[in-house]
Amino acid sequence: MKVSPLTGVLGARVDELDLTPDLAAAEVAALRSALLEHEVVVVPGQSLTPPEQAHFSRLLGDYSPVPFVQAVPEHPEVIKVVKEATEPEAFNFGGVWHSDFSFLDAPPAFTILHALDVPEVGGDTVWASMTNAFEALPQEMARRLEGVTCVHSASASYSPAQQELHSGLSGMTIRTSESAEATQEHPLLCTHPETGKRSLFFNGTYVRGLRGIGIGDGSESGAKEELRLLRWLHEFSTHVRFTFRHRWANGDVVLWDNRSTQHVALNDYAGHRRELNRTTVAGSEPID
Numbered sequence: 706m707k708v709s710p711l712t713g714v715l716g717a718r719v720d721e722l723d724l725t726p727d728l729a730a731a732e733v734a735a736l737r738s739a740l741l742e743h744e745v746v747v748v749p750g751q752s753l754t755p756p757e758q759a760h761f762s763r764l765l766g767d768y769s770p771v772p773f774v775q776a777v778p779e780h781p782e783v784i785k786v787v788k789e790a791t792e793p794e795a796f797n798f799g800g801v802w803h804s805d806f807s808f809l810d811a812p813p814a815f816t817i818l819h820a821l822d823v824p825e826v827g828g829d830t831v832w833a834s835m836t837n838a839f840e841a842l843p844q845e846m847a848r849r850l851e852g853v854t855c856v857h858s859a860s861a862s863y864s865p866a867q868q869e870l871h872s873g874l875s876g877m878t879i880r881t882s883e884s885a886e887a888t889q890e891h892p893l894l895c896t897h898p899e900t901g902k903r904s905l906f907f908n909g910t911y912v913r914g915l916r917g918i919g920i921g922d923g924s925e926s927g928a929k930e931e932l933r934l935l936r937w938l939h940e941f942s943t944h945v946r947f948t949f950r951h952r953w954a955n956g957d958v959v960l961w962d963n964r965s966t967q968h969v970a971l972n973d974y975a976g977h978r979r980e981l982n983r984t985t986v987a988g989s990e991p992i993d
């Protein structure tokens with residue numbers, strides 16, 4: 706297989722590789738290593754049924770259960786990300802900066818998205834490298850953020866108050882629940898379990914609060930500082946200089962590492978259909 710970087714920051718294209726459930730161990734290892742190095746890899750020209758995609762995903766690790774979103778009928782480990790041409794007003798699934806299900810105690814390591822029917826223009830996905838963002842932290846800020854913990858929760862996306870938002874998508878069944886209010890704390894500065902690289906494990910959607918060094922301590926000044934820092938972290942970590950933007954074509958398979966990136970799906974394709982199948986590979990508890 707041939708790996709070609711797509712930016713100087715993150716993202717690479719992989720050619721001369723056919724993603725099948727019976728991919729040789731050496732090829733799986735080479736793909737994993739490209740994924741760990743480049744954080745997002747694009748493998749064009751693939752054609753996987755839901756069961757084939759699920760089996761291929763398992764070559765990279767165990768299945769990571771998907772809360773709130775109903776799987777496709779063809780396979781319990783695959784979800785469909787779909788917005789019809791007639792649903793321009795509906796919420797764009799994944800349309801806010803996030804790292805997949807970071808509110809879980811062990812968030813998914815990798816996500817695999819396979820484009821089936823994508824608009825000719827629009828509907829791109831953008832990723833930001835959290836290892837690059839970590840490396841670019843001003844020294845004093847990096848010192849200050851050591852020991853800070855993020856409070857992750859699905860409440861802003863999947864609490865029952867959001868049901869109407871999700872019900873506008875006819876091709877996806879999303880069931881909100883009170884369980885979305887549960888919180889999970891993870892360190893803000895994490896060490897990648899496979900590469901050993903440090904990164905900012907942050908995303909403005911699921912991180913609902915911060916704890917540590919005088920912030921989130923219940924005081925008025927702590928609350929103000931917490932809000933200020935949440936805004937700063939969001940703006941800093943999603944700055945264009947840390948990003949890679951992918952223009953989808955049918956057949957693309959894009960794999961990304963949720964431990965070192967966050968991403969957003971752009972909602973600029975009103976009047977066009979966009980359909981992709983998604984699988985997730987289990988990860989471990991984030992460590993500092």
Ligand code: SIN
Binds near residue numbers: 968969
């Ligand atoms: C997601 O966040 O999983 C969906 C991303 C996309 O549709 O581009």
